Amino acid sequence: MSKAGRTAGLIGAAVGVLAAGAAAGVAVERQVIGRRSGQRKQLEAEPFGSVRGTPHVFTADDGVELYVEVDELKRSRRPEPPKRRFGRKLPLPPEDLTVIFAHGYGLNMDAWHFERRDMAGIGTMVFYDQRSHGRSGRSPRSGVSIDQLGQDLHGILEEFAPTGPVILIGHSMGGMTIMAMAEQYPELFGDRIIGVGLCSTSAGGLDRVPIVFPGKVGMLARALATPTVAALARIPEVVERSRKAGTDISYLLTRKYSFGSEVPPAFTEFVNEMIAATPIEVIAEFYPIFALHDKFDSLEPLQKVECVVIGGDKDHLTPFDHAEEIVRRVPGAELVEVKNCGHLGLIEHHREFTAALLGMIERAEQSLGHT
Template sequence: MSDHTVITEDGLRIHVTVRGRGDAPLTVLLSHCWTAEESDWHYQVTDLLARYGRDVRVITWDHRGHGRSDRAPESACTIPNLARDLGLVVDTCAPEGPLVVAGHSVGGMTITAIPEERPDLVPRIVGTLFVSTTSGELSKVTLGLPAVAGALLRDRLPFILANRSRMLSLSRREKFPTIERQIARRFLFGRPARSRDVAHVVDQLVHAAPETMSGFFKDMMSHDRIGNLAAFDDIPTTVLVGTRDLLTPPEHAAKIARGIRGARLLVAPDAGHYLPFERRELVSDELFVLVDRALARLVPQPADEAVRRGRHRARS
């Protein structure tokens, strides 16, 4: 494991963690949820290392304004910036070879912006995993509540958290994360919810910068990358969502799956928005499917088998 720092186009330092050998034939890039950081994927990283060891390069990174990366001005907290940052992470840490990319929530939205921000990366992508995410129309989400009340609460919650971050000290919020805990349990998790996972997410909310909360929220409300989905046609793609996901409901996942030719849609009963925590095995297993398929395509055919297939095609 090695830590790296990537400098964005606007001068921010992005923290990146790379696991695996330098000449690994395949790279798995994991992009995390809004207000989280790279540990959003800690279960899947553990599972990938247990299955593949150092033979697959695994890259996690803290988005701008998250984790150990630099805080960003509210105006710079946008999905296009995340897509360009992702491209720089790839340029620096995996400049060659095929990529399996996975995104949770805003991480998945970042992937949908790749075709317009870094189209040169699309030919390298050999697998995509969209987890609890959307390609647009978040402004219609009502958090499972009646329309008027849901829209009002949806628009206010990020700014309530941002104001708590501005007005209260970190130590006080760590000691009394009352609102953060209520939000996590009510809106982010389905059933069952393990206490350690809820506590992990609450800690991430407590440590999220106020401009990260408000800036990305504003940009996500206008996020519309439905037209970009066709760029992933015929790339092995899986879309995962929980039936109790109130932030990016199942119909959003279905729209992604319909927009990408050949994509698979899997719906997890009773799961909420934090599928990488709530359904560890499901998310890891679907990553395995994409990685195994990509690795199988990289294995050179024995010469005699290639000749036999060539003769068969000729006879046909």
């Protein structure tokens, strides 16, 4: 057996032992947490996925149907004077402001649950499931790329925000989607697009981020991940049975790679359900595109708009130094570091994320002369 093969075997064995032991620990933890009451029970009662808008189907330029929901701004119901949320005044938006949200890999539009709830009234809000995710149609392999996601976002903008100022907000792969659109349509930034929020994302270099383990072993694990996921995609029935939401190992992995602090179990279950609902074939098709992602030279248009870059100090998937690198290349952008925060900060520390996004929107509107 080759050295790489022996190392891969050791990694696999180590992961198996760690997962088995941790799964037992998670089972015990669940029993302990299950006995808690008060605030924890209140948090667990959060109705994830219950905030819904007007449904639409948008056909992308290659024929893939994308599921879209629009939360219309009802000016007549807007309280006066504007409310304060998370320490910030909710500004009276321009009548035709549209805010478009793009979610991340393996998730769906419901990942924005808290932001959607707490930013209601900021403008017309548009949410959509990225191709092959959620309720959107399956993409052909030729359409599985960050560049195509950028084209999808441009189509959504043209269809659902044909006039007026636009704010773009993206998490992880959704942030990369915005970068792709900036490369393809730079003239829109500073014109139609007045603000951008980038949450837990990267402009490139993800192929140099170790996974599972730190250092060289983690880099080997990353190198082995793509062929491993591809192999698993060839036996989807077996894989789907083992990755059902609610199993202790899936719960453990979701918690480890999504959060940087203790969160209510319902938060982990919610994320776990979204990931488990994404077919293993989709996971396998999209995974390789992140190693190829390189949009450093596409960030210049973001200098023309109000921009905030938000990241967590315990994000193992898009480390905070990736947020810092984006800001280095977008002078004037606001950098927000959220402590004890993993990759799903938009859920884990949603108050901090929402406050930062509201601040960016307020500044963008002030640039138009709206207060």
